Every structure is written in C-alpha cells, then in structure tokens.
Amino acid sequence: MSTQTPGGADFPDDRPDEEYPQKFAEEFGDDEPDRSRWPFLIALGVVGVLVAIVVGVAVFSPPDERLNDSTLVQYAVNDAYTARNSLNYEQYRNAQCTANLQAADFPTAAEFVEENRKVREEQGQIVIPSMDVDMQGDTARVVVHWHRERAENDKQTTTVTVVRQGDEWKVC
Numbered sequence: 001m002s003t004q005t006p007g008g009a010d011f012p013d014d015r016p017d018e019e020y021p022q023k024f025a026e027e028f029g030d031d032e033p034d035r036s037r038w039p040f041l042i043a044l045g046v047v048g049v050l051v052a053i054v055v056g057v058a059v060f061s062p063p064d065e066r067l068n069d070s071t072l073v074q075y076a077v078n079d080a081y082t083a084r085n086s087l088n089y090e091q092y093r094n095a096q097c098t099a100n101l102q103a104a105d106f107p108t109a110a111e112f113v114e115e116n117r118k119v120r121e122e123q124g125q126i127v128i129p130s131m132d133v134d135m136q137g138d139t140a141r142v143v144v145h146w147h148r149e150r151a152e153n154d155k156q157t158t159t160v161t162v163v164r165q166g167d168e169w170k171v172c
Contacts, residue, residue, distance in 0.1 A: 073140040076169040084116045085125040097172035124149025138164040
C-alpha cells in the first residue's frame, strides 16, 4: 500500500493495517494472559491468619503479664536509678515502697534534685552494667553493680531490697 504525495512522489504507507493487532497477538501471544487469583488469595489468607495470631497473643497475654518476677524487680530498681539520672522526683517516689516514703529522712523534691544534679554534673549519669537478683517470695535482694559515666573505674556495688506491694515491686 502506498500513498502519493502532492508532489507526485510515491511513498510507502507505514501505518499498520487494521488486522495488525490480532496478527501480532496470534504470533507472539496475548499481552494479558489468564491470571489466576488463587495464589494472591492464599497469600492474603496466610497474612491474615498471622496478623490474627499476633493480635490474639497481645490481647490475651499482654507483654507485662509475661514478665517473670525477677525481671519486674530489675525494672523497679532501674526505675529508681533512672529517676536519679533524669532528676524525676515523681518517678523516684513511684519506685519506692510505702515504708521509704514515710521515713523521716526521705528527701523532698528540692533535696532530691539538688543532690542528684550536683553528682550528675560532676561525674555523669549512673550506668548499671548488671544486677544480681535473689528472689525470696515477695521480697528480693538485689546487688546493683553501677558506676558514673565519667568515673568508670570507680565501680560501686549497692545492695537493695525490693518488696512486692500489691501487683508492683518497690524499692525498700
């Protein structure tokens, strides 16, 4: 097939004929093969089941309930020391047992901040590399191994008693 230009020259027509797409599809295959939805649906189902299992475990067995007493005791001690690092008096009070809170020498907020800020500025924050916990019912004896950031060679060992009050462990 050719087309004549206004000047009389004869050029071939590069446009494909109307049967071209069908011929191409027959020769090389269809652009959109039959796709099965089953692999996708199976994968979606597997993901759905896994998500349901994770949510179920989190709802019926929350992470806090899966912790053993030794770990909860370490958290209580850590909370008390972290409060000293951050100068957070409320956190410090919340980590203490009732007997400590009622003691005549328990620090006020101002005393707590003043005492801990001075040492923290001079020697850095408290670092606790390890704790040794000895559980005995509702009481635990914890040996805390600690030092200050800028006094790493001045290793300290402090023995702390932690007691269960209700559902919580408190430094006493």
